[in-house]
Amino acid sequence: MAGLGPYLVKRAIQAAITIFVVTSIIWALFEAMPGDPTDAFYANPNYKAEDIANMAVSFGLADKHVETLTAKAFTPVPASQIPNSNQQYSYFYTILSFNQNPRAVSMTLNESYEYGNKTVQYGIYVFSSPEKVPLDKIYLKNSSNAEVPSQYKYHWTSYDKLGSSIQSVGVLPKKYVYVLIEIPLKGVQISPQMKIALLYVTDKPLYERYVFFLKDMFTLNFGISSIYHEPVWTILEQRVPRTLLWFGLATLITYAIGIPLGTYIAWRRGGAAEGAVIGFSLFFYNMPSFWLALVFLWIFSYSLGWTPISGFASEGYTGPGSTCAQLGICPGNPFYSIVDYGWHLILPLTVIVLLGVAGVILLQRTSMLETLGEDYILTAKAKGLPEKVVRNKHARRNAMLPIITSFVLSLAYAIGGAVILEQIFSYYGVGYTYLQALMGQDFFLAGATLYIISLLVIFGNVLADVLYGILDPRVRLQ
Template identity: 35%
Template structure:
């Protein structure tokens, strides 16, 4: 028997039931029969941590309700006059419209009615479309999820992949190019990039012909596979716009996180064991570097529902972002308030979910 096997035998002997220091000391004081003390304490600490995050999210949602009511009433515009479209309307007719929509009631009564209805899922009737707000939101939601969801998957995968390569080969020509390109795109306003893509690839400039539609979801009148191709054709430019900005942010965060891990002792140990460089990167460095990127991905996941207001407006995309812009121009207070609450709820829930799942990836959090 070699000297190296002695510690292994001692370790295996300690691992057997009824042996080792833990067994000699007996069960942990205060631990119930059949329960492992440290595991129970960890579970209890995690549940308390998760409950605190959920309570905080509920408080934040209520604060959003209150904010959405007062914030959009600061807009210097009369929604009733906007609904008349500039036509000459008598004072009696304006008063009747204000009474119909409850705008002649005291502010405190409007506020209590709004809070009570919103908690039951009723955001009122749209001034502009004369339909329930919730119906307008559910009608525009699929278009937003299609556009931003597709872009989210693409820029998350692309950003993580290129960020890993850039961080692992820091200082190389490829790293300098990708970092400079990502910094440039990250600093470019998304609406400006969208307008530029429309000018170049939709309208056409010089030798480049117009190859894509200037906006919208479909041209209409198509069914089946032709409809799918037409929608995909309309999605190219807005998806490219969202991917360009989103991938740059993900790449920079992933690269920075990986650089922080490069000098860690566990990577030196892994290399000393003879592991190949790509295995050290995939099995050890990347999983730890993904933690900050994981948080960023959940933050961006909330924006998948919230949509991209400017991008959807530039490309006339019939989603929640474009609907919010149209409602804000009236202002259509019930629709604006409902959309604002939906946007904020999506972001808050995504952040809360990230906070709850993060301790499962990094046990140091929440202890």
């Protein structure tokens, strides 16, 4: 084992550099995507604008700004200057100018107002532009569905209620923001007590966002999912074990079967066993995974009813098709959890093993055939060593080097799962979650999933290098 220590240190340094580079690439990819990780939360009424702004600040995405608009900030404007306005209403406007483009703007009115014995509902309209636009060029729609005449290039965006936050994402990222207040009475003034709390966030410089991103990734602070509305880490805690159980166990079984079979047919090459195993391997090696999964589901789940048709567990359900109904092992039985998960795993596991074992058999056979032609194998045979010793100690150990790389990387990639198979078997793991995050632009969840997968792949590469160094001293001495 001489020289292994420096070898491990070198590989550890290389892994650290690779993690840093991969994390930087992930950051660049998500910065290039349109929008912001917190944008999706503004459309959810369960989140307050201030909470979302605080989220953006905590993750180093933006700076939060809070200002107050009073009645003095608004200027009266005749209804005749606003196209399609109600001549019996009173209008007031103000123009907000931002030095930086705001990521989001939220406005909250402080109270309702009464004129005499009459309570009125204020109307508020917002318009944003990179340059100043005359008021008589901005069309006032009667409803959100109303069409804007072709001669007008701009229109006001209407909000019905001022009692709750007015939120806009992607609508107000311009330098100038016009705010128009509509009072359904003629010849009145805005109440002096009126206040509008203005909350907005502006993007931090790229270098600051980059530093915060690195810190969050390295400390596993992944944020909140905009799709599932819970911490990303909580979601990964649920999905990762499912995927590891399925694909990790499948990988172990695949190599446990494939290595001995590959070794045997290489040693007994030219026989009937080799032809049968190679034929079997090539058949499943070229079989589309989704097709095999659907065929197995049709035969064993739908037609025969031997296995569940979907899901990763019954989870206490005792109705038709459950573990309790089919196998008679119900909640409360000490072996219920093991049987429940195992029964749901049989069919998906079988499909993955059949698809994967073919490649392992062929790889081990090819590697063994190359090793059997080496001079040291001929020398071992000439010395009269038993066949078992020559095959297992001299030939198979050296033939294992490509298998080690394949095995370790397969374990690392197991965290990613298989999107198609997870959907077919309704076995929602990391792969399915990652796809949903990308389609739903859930930046936090997608970034965290990709980061975890990358970490495990890098770790798998390092582990493969270490095993190489242990099995072949020439590697660590180079």
